[in-house]
Structures are given as C-alpha cells and as structure tokens.
Amino acid sequence: xxxxxxxxxxxxxxxxxxxxxxxxxxxxxxxxxxxxxxxxxxxxxxxxxxxxxxxxxxxxxxxxxxxxxxxxxxxxxxxxxxxxxxxxxxxxxxxxxxxxxxxxxxxxxxxxxxxxxxxxxxxxxxxxxxxxxxxxxxxxxxxxxxxxxxxxxxxxxxxxxxxxxxxxxxxxxxxxxxxxxxxxxxxxxxxxxxxxxxxxxxxxxxxxxxxxxxxxxxxxxxxxxxxxxxxxxxxxxxxxxxxxxxxxxxxxxxxxxxxxxxxxxxxxxxxxxxxxxxxxxxxxxxxxxxxxxxxxxxxxxxxxxx
Amino acid sequence: xxxxxxxxxxxxxxxxxxxxxxxxxxxxxxxxxxxxxxxxxxxxxxxxxxxxxxxxxxxxxxxxxxxxxxxxxxxxxxxxxxxxxxxxxxxxxxxxxxxxxxxxxxxxxxxxxxxxxxxxxxxxxxxxxxxxxxxxxxxxxxxxxxxxxxxxxxxxxxxxxxxxxxxxxxxxxxxxxxxxxxxxxxxxxxxxxxxxxxxxxxxxxxxxxxxxxxxxxxxxxxxxxxxxxxxxxxxxxxxxxxxxxxxxxxxxxxxxxxxxxxxxxxxxxxxxxxxxxxxxxxxxxxxxxxxxxxxxxxxxxxxxxxxxxxxxxxxxxxxxxxxxxxxxxxxxxxxxxxxxxxxxxxxxxxxxxxxxxxxxxxxxxxxxxx
Numbered sequence: 108x109x110x111x112x113x114x115x116x117x118x119x120x121x122x123x124x125x126x127x128x129x130x131x132x133x134x135x136x137x138x139x140x141x142x143x144x145x146x147x148x149x150x151x152x153x154x155x156x157x158x159x160x161x162x163x164x165x166x167x168x169x170x171x172x173x174x175x176x177x178x179x180x181x182x183x184x185x186x187x188x189x190x191x192x193x194x195x196x197x198x199x200x201x202x203x204x205x206x207x208x209x210x211x212x213x214x215x216x217x218x219x220x221x222x223x224x225x226x227x228x229x230x231x232x233x234x235x236x237x238x239x240x241x242x243x244x245x246x247x248x249x250x251x252x253x254x255x256x257x258x259x260x261x262x263x264x265x266x267x268x269x270x271x272x273x274x275x276x277x278x279x280x281x282x283x284x285x286x287x288x289x290x291x292x293x294x295x296x297x298x299x300x301x302x303x304x305x306x307x308x309x310x311x312x313x314x315x316x317x318x319x320x321x322x323x324x325x326x327x328x329x330x331x332x333x334x335x336x337x338x339x340x341x342x343x344x345x346x347x348x349x350x351x352x353x354x355x356x357x358x359x360x361x362x363x364x365x366x367x368x369x370x371x372x373x374x375x376x377x378x379x380x381x382x383x384x385x386x387x388x389x390x391x392x393x394x395x396x397x398x399x400x401x402x403x404x405x406x407x408x409x410x411x412x413x
Numbered sequence: 414x415x416x417x418x419x420x421x422x423x424x425x426x427x428x429x430x431x432x433x434x435x436x437x438x439x440x441x442x443x444x445x446x447x448x449x450x451x452x453x454x455x456x457x458x459x460x461x462x463x464x465x466x467x468x469x470x471x472x473x474x475x476x477x478x479x480x481x482x483x484x485x486x487x488x489x490x491x492x493x494x495x496x497x498x499x500x501x502x503x504x505x506x507x508x509x510x511x512x513x514x515x516x517x518x519x520x521x522x523x524x525x526x527x528x529x530x531x532x533x534x535x536x537x538x539x540x541x542x543x544x545x546x547x548x549x550x551x552x553x554x555x556x557x558x559x560x561x562x563x564x565x566x567x568x569x570x571x572x573x574x575x576x577x578x579x580x581x582x583x584x585x586x587x588x589x590x591x592x593x594x595x596x597x598x599x600x601x602x603x604x605x606x607x608x609x610x611x612x613x614x615x616x617x618x619x620x621x622x623x624x625x626x627x628x629x630x631x632x633x634x635x636x637x638x639x640x641x642x643x644x645x646x647x648x649x650x651x652x653x654x655x656x657x658x659x660x661x662x663x664x665x666x667x668x669x670x671x672x673x674x675x676x677x678x679x680x681x682x683x684x685x686x687x688x689x690x691x692x693x694x695x696x697x698x699x700x701x702x703x704x705x706x707x708x709x710x711x712x713x714x715x716x717x718x719x720x721x722x723x724x725x726x727x728x729x730x731x732x733x734x735x736x737x738x739x740x741x742x743x744x745x746x747x748x749x750x751x752x753x754x755x756x757x758x759x760x761x762x763x764x765x766x767x768x769x770x771x772x773x774x775x776x777x778x779x780x781x782x783x
Contacts (some may be wrong), residue, residue: 308501312501319518
C-alpha cells in the first residue's frame with residue numbers, strides 16, 4: 108500500500124477511510140471515467156438499429172470522425188464546411204468570451220481583494236445573488252434586455268442613439284453577453300482568492316521604488332495571480348465551449364454553437380455514435396488548447412488547484 | 414562622507430477621523446544621520462514613516478526632504494526607499510531581479526542590472542546568490558537582500574520599519590552592527606523605526622522618543638538614557654525604578670523629593686526641566702538598577718533607600734535584588750558580579766546608597782506600560 112494511503116487510513120480509521128475512498132472512486136470512475144469511456148467507444152462504432160448491435164456489422168470504424176471532417180460520403184464537398192465552421196467558430200468565440208471575462212473580472216477581483224471593509228461583503232453578495240436564479244431564466248432575462256423591442260433598444264431608440272432597433276441577437280452580442288455573464292463568478296473568485304493573499308507591502312514596495320500602476324500589475328500582481336487567472340480562464344473557456352442553454356436561447360438563428368450540433372446528433376438524429384464523436388473531438392480539442400496555453404504561460408497543473 | 418540629505422518635520426499632524434496619530438511633531442534630522450523613532454506599538458512612529466515615504470499625506474504641517482516640501486509628491490517620486498517590517502521581497506523574482514527592480518522601472522538593460530546586482534551582493538556578503546529565489550535564503554540573508562534592494566534605488570533617505578523584529582535575538586544583534594556599518598559606508602540618512610530601545614541606543618546618532626502620537630524627547634542615546642526629559646522617556650528607555658513624591662526643596666540643579674515611601678531623597682533635575690520644577694509640585698524620581706550600591710547597615714540620609722527584600726536572583730553578570738517598591742511594583746537592584754561573595758537577603762530589610770548624579774527627577778507624568 109502506498110504511504111499516503113496508509114496515512115489516510117490511520118488518520119480516518121479503516122471504516123470511514125474505505126467509505127470516503129469508495130465514494131471518491133465511485134465519483135471519478137463510476138460517474139466520470141466509465142461514461143466517458145463508453146462515449147469514446149460509441150464514437151468509434153457505426154450507428155446501427157438495436158437488433159444489429161453486437162452483430163457482424165458492429166465493428167470499430169473512423170466513420171464518425173471522418174464525417175466531421177469530410178462530410179457525408181458522396182456529398183460532393185471536399186470538407187464538411189458547415190460543421191467545421193461551427194466547430195472553429197465555437198472555439199474562437201469561447202476564447203473571446205474568456206479573454207473578455209478576464210479583462211472585465213481582473214480589476215473587479217483586484218479591487219475586492221485589496222479593499223477592506225463591509226462594503227466588500229455586500230459587493231460579493233451582489234455578485235452571487237443573480238446565481239440563485241437558474242440559468243435558463245437568466246438567459247431569458249437577457250433576451251428581454253437585448254430583444255428587438257427589449258429594454259436596451261427602447262432606451263437607445265428612445266434617446267435617439269439609433270434610428271431603428273439594433274438586432275443584438277442576430278449579431279451575437281446577446282450570446283456573448285450571456286456567456287460572459289454566466290461565468291463571471293468563476294473568473295472573479297479564483298483571481299480574488301489569490302490576490303487576497305498577496306502582501307499589500309509588496310505593492311507598496313514596488314510603488315516606493317518608483318513603479319507605475321501598470322508596471323506594478325505586470326511585474327508583481329499578475330505573476331502572483333497567475334494560478335488564479337489560469338484556473339479562472341480554464342473554467343470559463345471549458346464551460347463556454349460546452350455551453351448549451353445560452354446559445355440555444357440567446358443565439359441568433361444562424362449562429363449554431365458546436366454543442367447544439369452534438370445535441371442534434373444525439374436527440375434529433377438519434378445518432379449517438381456521431382454525437383459521441385463530435386463530443387469527443389470538442390473535449391479533446393479543448394483540453395489540448397488549455398494545455399498548450401498553460402505551457403505558453405508557464406503554468407503548472409499543480410498551480411491550478413491553488 | 415557626503416553631508417547627506419536631511420529630513421524635517423514641521424508642525425506635523427496626522428489624523429484618522431477623530432483619532433490623532435501624530436500630534437504636532439517637529440523634528441530636524443541631519444543629513445547622513447542614523448535617526449530612530451523609538452516608542453511602544455501604536456505610538457504613531459510608523460505613521461510618521463509613512464508620511465515621510467509618501468504613502469500618507471499629513472493632515473497638517475510639512476514634510477521636507479533636503480529642504481523641499483514633499484506635499485503632493487507620491488511615494489514613487491520621493492528620494493526615499495522604504496524597508497518594510499516583513500521586507501516585502503517579491504517572492505517570484507530572483508534575488509538579482511529583486512535587488513535591481515528600481516533599475517528595471519527606469520528601463521536599465523538586463524546586463525547593467527546584473528552587474529549592479531553583483532556589486533550589491535558583494536557588498537551584503539552574498540556573492541553568487543543572485544539566481545536564487547527569496548524563499549531559498551535564510552531570514553538574515555533576506556534581510557540583507559531587502560537592504561540591497563533599497564540601496565539600489567540610490568535613495569537620499571533610507572526608511573526602515575522595524576526590519577529586525579522578525580529575526581531571532583542573536584541575528585538581531587548581529588544585524589544591528591551590520592546596519593550601522595552599511596549606513597556609515599553609504600553615508601545616507603537612515604530613519605529607523607523601532608520599539609526596541611536596545612536597537613535605538615546601539616545604532617542611532619539621535620533618537621526621538623514617542624508616546625501616543627507625541628514626541629517626548631529628541632536627543633542622542635546617552636542623553637536619553639542619562640538625562641530623560643519626561644517620566645515616559647525615563648521609564649521606557651532601559652530599566653528604571655520610579656519613586657513618586659512631591660518637590661520639597663529646589664537647590665540649584667538638584668531637588669529634594671519627599672517620596673511617598675522612602676522619605677526625603679535628593680536627585681538631579683533633568684536638564685530639560687531645570688528651572689521649571691516648583692516646590693510642592695508632584696514629581697517622579699528615577700534611579701537605574703545598576704546605580705545602587707549596598708550601604709552599611711543603619712546608614713540613613715537623603716541618598717539612602719531602605720526596603721524589604723522580596724527575592725533575589727543570580728543572572729550571571731549580576732545579582733538582582735527585588736525589593737518592595739511603590740504601588741505593587743518591585744524595586745530592582747543589580748549588583749555586578751565581580752566574584753565577590755553575596756549573601757541571601759530575602760525577607761530582610763536592606764539599605765541602598767546612590768549618588769545624586771545617578772538619580773534624575775522630572776515632573777510627574779505617565780509611565781511606559783510594562
């Protein structure tokens with residue numbers, strides 16, 4: 108038995124220790140790893156009617172992945188331009204949402220972490236309360252704000268900024284706002300947590316030595332906050348790339364999100380293997396992208412948990 | 414040594430809401446001096462330092478550095494460098510980057526900075542340690558890096574906020590000598606904040622003793638120790654025995670004090686109070702533990718104190734006798750150990766003698782808390 112396990116059991120007793128270990132293993136293996144493996148398995152199989160499952164036609168194939176890249180066989184196109192475009196647009200949009208969120212949330216997190224007093228608690232509460240309302244309602248609330256006859260358009264047209272209502276939904280502004288808003292807390296809190304532990308004297312020391320505010324942030328605060336920034340970005344990126352409700356409700360008619368394609372494959376086309384392949388591609392690409400960016404910014408996996 | 418840049422505080426007041434942190438401070442610090450603000454925690458000494466460094470604007474009065482009014486000039490524009498109590502080294506920067514951070518701000522090249530860092534590392538006796546991180550150094554080494562980092566900015570005035578308080582006793586004493594040496598070598602003005610009278614006395618050219626936002630006395634260490642101007646200064650700096658009473662008679666620079674417990678005793682009036690102590694006024698008289706000698710039995714007069722011995726202890730370099738004193742406070746006497754035989758007096762009455770010059774009296778005032 109490895110030492111950490113032995114210590115774990117001596118600290119918690121064999122009974123409670125096994126229970127805790129069992130639950131954690133059930134959670135990671137039973138609820139995450141096994142279903143994902145089964146999805147992976149699905150993605151390599153043809154879509155067969157139930158009687159033929161396990162039959163001679165049920166062999167491993169790359170068909171579903173080929174479909175994403177090249178489209179239906181004999182479809183007349185060199186590539187599956189529609190789906191690929193949606194795929195890349197989703198990734199780019201998720202990156203944009205993440206960057207936008209970071210720019211918006213870093214100052215807020217810095218302010219919250221560096222000020223003292225009761226008003227900070229009220230600020231934090233005001234950030235949290237909207238999350239008591241469920242995601243779908245929040246998305247519809249944004250629709251009310253951004254809709255053609257919505258609050259924003261009434262204000263803008265009424266005050267004469269625009270002559271005709273601006274279509275925030277068709278231009279995807281509502282979608283980006285919705286996605287950004289949905290994950291604000293996931294960006295603020297990891298950054299806040301890290302900056303809160305930053306010794307104020309370090310900021311003053313840098314200032315005393317003549318550093319300007321941008322310099323202080325570049326050389327002192329941001330390097331220190333890097334673990335928080337990367338966990339915030341990772342979460343926001345992963346969740347917005349995998350979001351379904353916000354694109355469904357706030358997306359314009361032309362703006363399909365890749366998750367919507369996956370949803371269609373599973374639900375409308377009943378093509379689980381195809382859906383699984385799409386989901387696997389999205390998952391793997393997102394993970395690789397996150398790892399690449401972590402490598403680029405020299406963040407270790409261990410830092411993210413901080 | 415260059416004359417250095419002086420710092421003047423003129424009628425300086427600092428208030429936080431209703432709370433007065435610094436009350437009408439007037440201090441002239443000569444260029445090139447090692448100047449200490451000494452006082453218990455909460456007396457406003459760090460507030461003064463923050464006003465000099467520019468993190469705090471005075472509510473009233475002026476801070477002058479080299480004769481220039483610093484009003485409205487931010488901490489990043491003042492010719493001061495501050496060493497923080499917890500040093501505030503940047504944990505993610507290597508030692509050489511830490512030291513030359515002020516040069517990085519000014520846009521110096523990495524090569525220049527590296528060269529300067531190596532010079533400073535030699536000066537603080539840490540050659541070749543530039544590529545380490547602060548966490549890889551010991552407390553004393555980090556201390557020296559903080560000094561090098563502050564000196565690298567080539568400040569006219571170095572401000573130190575109790576930088577030794579986190580070190581253990583041995584290292585602290587060693588760093589005192591080292592700080593003093595560095596100050597004399599670079600020749601700039603050092604302003605040092607401390608609650609440790611030993612640090613203030615050993616390092617400083619001049620000391621300001623502070624109590625509750627007020628500066629009680631400004632003088633060199635010897636004067637503060639031997640000739641305190643207030644009861645607070647007398648009781649805060651070094652160990653002291655207090656005798657409360659009234660002035661019975663003033664005889665030139667000496668006064669006869671009618672003490673509450675020990676009869677009439679004679680004392681020297683401290684310089685700042687000469688001509689200002691009136692007969693019949695409340696007074697306090699201070700005699701240091703080491704200023705007493707054992708008197709022959711039965712001796713009496715205006716420079717003899719008799720009291721019962723509560724207990725005694727042997728401290729190595731001295732025998733300490735604790736006697737019944739005033740207001741529940743014990744009277745402490747230290748007899749240097751010169752190899753003489755020493756009998757136990759516990760429970761007996763003994764008589765002590767002192768020289769008038771070693772007893773100093775001041776108007777009654779607030780004493781330093783234990």
